[in-house]
Amino acid sequence: MSVLAIAEQRDGKFRKVTYEVLSEGRRLADSLGTDLTAAVLGSGVETAAGELGQYGADKVLVADKSDLAEQRTEVYTNVIAEMVEKESAEVIVIGASAQGKDLAARLAARLNASLAMDCVAVRVEDGNLMATRPMYGGKVLADVALSGSTRIVATRPNAMSIVENAKAGVVEKFDADPGAIRLRFVEKKLETEKVELTEADVIVSGGRGMGGSDYTIVEGLAEALGAAVGASRSAVDEGWRPHSDQVGQTGKTVSPNLYVACGISGAIQHLAGMSSSKVIVAINKDPEAPIFSKADYGVVGDLFEIVPLITEEVKKHKG
Numbered sequence: 134m135s136v137l138a139i140a141e142q143r144d145g146k147f148r149k150v151t152y153e154v155l156s157e158g159r160r161l162a163d164s165l166g167t168d169l170t171a172a173v174l175g176s177g178v179e180t181a182a183g184e185l186g187q188y189g190a191d192k193v194l195v196a197d198k199s200d201l202a203e204q205r206t207e208v209y210t211n212v213i214a215e216m217v218e219k220e221s222a223e224v225i226v227i228g229a230s231a232q233g234k235d236l237a238a239r240l241a242a243r244l245n246a247s248l249a250m251d252c253v254a255v256r257v258e259d260g261n262l263m264a265t266r267p268m269y270g271g272k273v274l275a276d277v278a279l280s281g282s283t284r285i286v287a288t289r290p291n292a293m294s295i296v297e298n299a300k301a302g303v304v305e306k307f308d309a310d311p312g313a314i315r316l317r318f319v320e321k322k323l324e325t326e327k328v329e330l331t332e333a334d335v336i337v338s339g340g341r342g343m344g345g346s347d348y349t350i351v352e353g354l355a356e357a358l359g360a361a362v363g364a365s366r367s368a369v370d371e372g373w374r375p376h377s378d379q380v381g382q383t384g385k386t387v388s389p390n391l392y393v394a395c396g397i398s399g400a401i402q403h404l405a406g407m408s409s410s411k412v413i414v415a416i417n418k419d420p421e422a423p424i425f426s427k428a429d430y431g432v433v434g435d436l437f438e439i440v441p442l443i444t445e446e447v448k449k450h451k452g
Contacts (some may be wrong), residue, residue, distance in 0.1 A: 136162040137222035138190070139213065140173045141233060143323075145181055149332045150228030152188050153293040157255060157286075158226040159189025159300075164257035169300070170194055170220050174209055176202035179304065186302015188295070193302055194220070196309035203318045204232050210239045211312040217244060217283065219307075224262060226255075229287035230331060237287040246283035251386065253292040253409060262286070270382055270405035290331045291388040292409065328361035330380065335391045336407075338363035338380055339373075342396020342417065342436055346373040350440045351395055357447040363387070363407075365397045381406035395436045399424025416440065 138158035140151045155171060162169040171190035173182045175197065182193045196212050213236075217225065225240065227233045229251045241248035249255075249264035253274070256263050262279045264286050279286070330336065337355040339348055339362075348362065355362045364374035366381050380387055382402040392410035397403060399415070399422055407413070408427055415428035416436045425431045432439055 134165070134223045135167050135220045136165065136169045136224045136226065137213075137217060137220055138169060138171050139225065139227040139233070139236070140171055140182075140185060141228055141230060142173065142175050142178055142181070145175065145177050147181065147184075148228075148230070148329075149295075150230055150233070150288075150290045151185075152295045153290065154226050154228050154288060155185060155188035155190060156296045156298070157288055157293045158224075159296070159298050161224060161226065161255060161257065161262075162189070162191075165224070168192065170216075170222065171302075172196075172213060172216050174201045174204075174212055174309070176200075179306070182304050183302060186300050187297050189298040189300055190302050191300045193304045194307045195304055196307045198309055198311065200311045200314065201309065203321065204236070205314070205316045205318060206232075206235050206239050207316050208311045208314055209236055210243050212307075212309040213240060214243050215310065216307060223283055225283070225285045227285065227287050229289050233287055237285055241285055244283045244285075245281070246285050247279040247281045248285045248287070249277050249279055250287045252286050252288050253388070255286050255288065267405075267409065270401060271408045272401075272405075289386065289388055289409070291334070291390075328359075330361050330363055330378065330385050330387055333361035333387070333389050335360035335393075336363045336380070336387055336389045336410075337361075337393040337395065338365065338397060338407075339368055339395045340365035340397030340403075341367040341371075342398075343368060343373065344396075346371075348374065350437065350444070354393065354395075354440055354444045354447070357444050357451070358391070358393075360389075360391075360393075365400075365403050394424050394428070395440055397424055398422045399427065 254265035
């Protein structure tokens, strides 16, 4: 028996969620008294794979082939299923990113495994693998017990702490068989200058209260904080921001250390996407706005006056 943690990389660089998954996998492996194996798939990733030992991997299985350069779920599922069999892995930990969710669902079907998606906590209790995950748009947190010989937990990005725990991290090549490939990779477009919302430690979002597409003051505060820029659904529906910036039930679910909501009323659909943030700051001229019920700190006033003042104070503090 072992725990298998699936690493996620982009162009040979591991994403933050990989280190969260490894840290959580290490904690689970220790609780179960077993080893942690990291699975790395891609092209030209063998050199980078060695660093995963710093985060608790006893062994790193590397499938390095040109066919794996881009994540095609069909191909990755074939290879990881082989890895699971080789390692006799009973627990699989993967990040609940956009790619991770797609892969986790396909793996669960292939392996006939139980799956808990978008987990914010995982633990071993009386020998059972327990996961805590939001349900009903974040209104409740449910504890679920995973059964079966193979169990998969997909952890929400930014929900798990990263802990360095140096292990051997022995890199072992895995002769992967991609199988029959029916999907053809066509094109990839990346906005490399933007901070990925789901991995950002700080997010500054603007809503209908912005009054238009000029997000200069929100972007200014975000730049000062080293943050990502988000938006509510109403702002996206108005065409002020792209859908990739949308936070909420029909957008992205985020769990930053700090979430600043500017001119966002706080409809339940938006709260479902950001209520697990560590600290929430709300700025709204309506004292009755629902967002204040979730906020740790609230400012009632005109965001166009308040946000620039906050930005200046942040810049002063940073010196």
